[in-house]
Amino acid sequence: MKKQILIRGGIGALGGVFIGQIILIIISLCIGNGEVLPVPPQLAEQVGSELTAYILQMLGVMLYGGVWAAASIVWEIDHWSLTRQTIVHGLCYALSALPVAWMLHWFEHSVTGFMAYFFGFIVLYASMWGSQYMGMKQRVKEINERLSQL
Numbered sequence: 001m002k003k004q005i006l007i008r009g010g011i012g013a014l015g016g017v018f019i020g021q022i023i024l025i026i027i028s029l030c031i032g033n034g035e036v037l038p039v040p041p042q043l044a045e046q047v048g049s050e051l052t053a054y055i056l057q058m059l060g061v062m063l064y065g066g067v068w069a070a071a072s073i074v075w076e077i078d079h080w081s082l083t084r085q086t087i088v089h090g091l092c093y094a095l096s097a098l099p100v101a102w103m104l105h106w107f108e109h110s111v112t113g114f115m116a117y118f119f120g121f122i123v124l125y126a127s128m129w130g131s132q133y134m135g136m137k138q139r140v141k142e143i144n145e146r147l148s149q150l
Helices: 002-031 041-047 050-076 082-103 111-149
Strands: none
Touching: 002 050, 041 050, 050 082, 082 111
């Protein structure tokens, strides 16, 4: 299991960088006025240079992706209830996402900014969980139908 966590984490870290770059491009297209916006200006100001901020952001999205991919292992712990799996999985996501987003200035450092980001996080997590749950439910239904035909 530890080996699987490391493998998934490594692949997820690379996926995090890829997704981070896609998000960077989308943000730049939407609000960049023809410029690339590699990092939040507050982060660059805080660390003293855009390059250092960019490196930190890449490390952040690597951590994000790695944790999110490695956390998928909880779905394979058969003796855990779906509720326990969901809580542990969600906590892994939240405990990596929220501090990284705070440190990298992905939202305004205020109660309002945090609540907006947290609400978006909950909506995104619930949407992902719900779509996966519905897909699994459909697969179980199909398997049960095949079994009843035997």
